[in-house]
Amino acid sequence: MTKYIIRRLIGIIPTLFIIVTLSFFIVRIAPGGPFDGERAMPETVKRNIEAKYHLDEPLLMQYGRYLFDVFRGDLGPSYKYKDHDVNYFIAMSLPNSIILGVVALSLALIFGISLGTLAAVRQNSWMDYGSMGLAVIGISVPLFVIGPILQYVFAMKLRWLPTSGWFAAGDSWKTIILPAIALSFSYFADVARLTRSSMLETLRSDYIRTAKAKGMRNSVIVAKHAMKGAMLPIVSYLGPAFAGIITGSIVIEQVFRIPGLGRFFVQSSFNRDYTLIVGVVIVYSVILVIMNFLVDIAYAQLDPRISYK
Template sequence: MLALTVRRLLVAIPTLIAIVAAAFLLMKAAPGGPFTTERQLQPEIEQRLKAKFGLDLPIEQQLARYLFGSEEGGGLVRGDFGPSMTYKDKTVIDIIAEGAPTSAILGFGAMLFALLVGGGLGIIAALRQNKIQDYAVMALAIAGVCLPPLVVGPVFQLLFGVQWGILPSQGLHRDEFGLIYLILPIITLALPLIAIVSRLMRASMIEALRSNAIRTARAKGLPETQVILRHALPIALLPIVSYVGPALAGVMAGSFVIETVYQLPGIGKQFVYAAGQRDYTLVMGVVLIYSFLIISLNLAADIMYRVLDPRARTA
């Protein structure tokens, strides 16, 4: 297990560098720049701003400066993500730290909700295979996959926030932080995940119930509840564990849309704004954070898989 972790971490370093370089080049290839605004700056002022951030250098020198810093210090290898080009007197770390709690609660909350609801529905569908409960769960799963959060979000805002007034439709007050503002965003983000988790759990639970291990457990006269919870469920969870790592990273990335729709002060909303304003350093910082999350969550999923399935430890 330790050897696997060390190998994956060693591979992660060049992977992150490649991601940073690719994102940097793509950002530079996009038209416009951080100082291209409707109000035209004077040429000397624009030139001084470009010189301050090193934008007047050749692109390979700009990338080297971003990675390794300059004589004045800084550099990604020293943990310095640099200053924001559009937010005055704010560093990229400051902006990410402000939005990270909201994005983390939104992403992990949606995944936890999806695992509980989707896992429960999948188990019910598997135990009642080819019956009305099974058909109902599969119909809900298809609907969840077909309805994107970009469509569901405004509908929930209209119904629960405006028409019925049950939940806040948007916004998040930092001075009175409450999870009530995140209920609708979490549910909206979780719906496609619930659909996928329920289908995965149904298929894996049906396969587990047909395995020789379950036949042996039933032959020993164990109660059906114990057979399902102690023997079938751990086997059925293996595909779910493999799915959770990449899915959670996808949820964090998918929160960009949700945070924009519900006007939440998370990293995703800041990323959308930064991309529109060509704030290179902020975009690069968010890309690096999410890349690190994807690698870390995939590693955590692999480790958890090996903990649940002893056969994978020797693979």
């Protein structure tokens, strides 16, 4: 197991190297540049600005310079926001996106696992149909529809919660409730359906039949024996889900005016801000790679039949 962990950690390096390389060249191949605007900039001014940021150098030389800076932890300057560099914007906004993502994913896991388990235990009952019907709604309705509906009902009509804002910016702590619920809805649906199907399969296993034959209570069988085996697909889902719920928060951050990383990602795409685009992609990729690594380790702990050689 230790050798496997070491090999996986070493394998992260070439993965991130490929991601940085592809991101660097793809954004520069796209038409347009960071200093193109509605009005043409004087050629002399444009050459001076490009020389300042080393954009007048050959592309491979720019790539080597950027790669060296990334290895030092420097994601470079922002071409549009000249007061701060990319590291500043990521450090300022990423914690907000992570907080929102962690809260949303926690809600999705708590309610998804609970309702999925109840649906499996009470198969073909009203609880099963109701839970899966709610899951279908969560999968079908997009985030940009769920968010405004929650704002209209709970903020504008009932006036229970604020329509937008963020608690870290001085607003009420209640500002996290609506965006977290909206962001968790589709992930709750996936978790509930995965839990139900996995739990049904586990409850039909031979060792569960043996436990029932010994006279164990159903609650003990589900909580102590079936739950551990049924969680394997959920654990596999957590890696990309955690990264996806942070990247997926871009829409929710726009709807609820949350100062997260998604705002800078959208703005940098419109502005052709090369370093900010690549910096955000690198951060998202690191989160995805690390979460997949942790999921593999947790998978082996849950299922002793799995061995890594």
